[in-house]
Amino acid sequence: MKIEYVETTSDLMTRINIHDAYGARDIDKWMLDVLPLEQDMAILDVGCGAGKQCFSYLAHLSGKAEIIGGDVSEELLAKAQEENQKLGNRVTFQPLNFNVPFLFPDNTFDLVSCSFAIYYAEDIPFTIKEMHRVLKPDGTLFTTGPMPENKQMFYEIIKEATGKHIPPMPGSSRYASEILDAVKATFSKTKIEVFENPLTFPSVEPFIAYTRASLSEDRLLWNAFFQTKEDFETVMDEITQVAQKWFERDGKLVMTKVVGGILATK
Numbered sequence: 386m387k388i389e390y391v392e393t394t395s396d397l398m399t400r401i402n403i404h405d406a407y408g409a410r411d412i413d414k415w416m417l418d419v420l421p422l423e424q425d426m427a428i429l430d431v432g433c434g435a436g437k438q439c440f441s442y443l444a445h446l447s448g449k450a451e452i453i454g455g456d457v458s459e460e461l462l463a464k465a466q467e468e469n470q471k472l473g474n475r476v477t478f479q480p481l482n483f484n485v486p487f488l489f490p491d492n493t494f495d496l497v498s499c500s501f502a503i504y505y506a507e508d509i510p511f512t513i514k515e516m517h518r519v520l521k522p523d524g525t526l527f528t529t530g531p532m533p534e535n536k537q538m539f540y541e542i543i544k545e546a547t548g549k550h551i552p553p554m555p556g557s558s559r560y561a562s563e564i565l566d567a568v569k570a571t572f573s574k575t576k577i578e579v580f581e582n583p584l585t586f587p588s589v590e591p592f593i594a595y596t597r598a599s600l601s602e603d604r605l606l607w608n609a610f611f612q613t614k615e616d617f618e619t620v621m622d623e624i625t626q627v628a629q630k631w632f633e634r635d636g637k638l639v640m641t642k643v644v645g646g647i648l649a650t651k
């Protein structure tokens with residue numbers, strides 16, 4: 386499946402900052418609890434974006450690990466490298482497209498992680514097999530992605546605002562089914578850990594900022610909603626009005642992120 390999706394640095398950073406500001410829980414801390422991290426490990430983070438997970442591993446392991454972050458976006462890799470320089474270049478950031486064979490030999494890494502990216506792969510079994518190939522025997526794969534019940538309130542507001550059917554999202558529609566099945570078929574052991582994080586917005590404005598950062602670059606996925614640039618602003622106005630109505634009724638807006646962590650052993 387070809388997925389027309391390009392993440393921009395500013396949209397990704399906006400969503401990360403909103404999670405930090407309004408979320409009740411810290412997903413990086415949860416990952417560190419769930420993952421079997423040890424010093425001197427070789428770690429590959431696939432779809433590393435601006436390096437969020439790489440820097441979290443680096444700090445947790447006090448810099449004692451070989452960490453590589455790979456991504457297809459030059460812009461996000463440059464952003465990651467900017468931060469890396471400030472931290473003494475302890476992580477290696479390099480181009481990696483998970484739709485083609487990885488440029489690493491078999492049995493190279495103790496841990497391969499992939500946060501909020503695997504569902505953009507064109508051929509999920511191919512990408513999962515590449516992750517399996519580059520892992521050492523007994524190595525761990527960890528992926529995160531949205532569960533079907535993720536951010537229901539976000540979709541309900543959009544549905545009420547537009548009266549339109551919400552298109553299936555590549556993440557929540559496939560993560561706990563097709564992607565989990567592909568991991569189970571390839572790895573010897575698989576388990577799923579669920580992370581729930583309610584984001585409580587004390588006003589409409591940060592919810593709208595989150596919605597813009599989610600919808601603006603995903604416009605091709607939401608093609609029934611946005612045919613032109615003007616449609617985007619019209620839909621955003623409609624969403625703002627409904628969000629305002631919900632806010633006046635409930636005194637707050639609560640959007641719960643429901644993330645599945647797939648943890649698998651080679």
Ligand SMILES: C[S@@+](CC[C@H](N)C(=O)[O-])C[C@H]1O[C@@H](n2cnc3c(N)ncnc32)[C@H](O)[C@@H]1O
Pocket residue numbers: 392397431432433434435436437438455456457458461481482483484499500501502505506
């Ligand atoms: C939602 S972002 C997540 C980034 C990062 N892991 C995080 O959690 O902050 C999705 C990432 O997948 C990357 N991506 C999309 N298609 C890719 C591909 N074909 N190969 C590698 N990375 C890809 C995007 O560039 C983006 O950095």
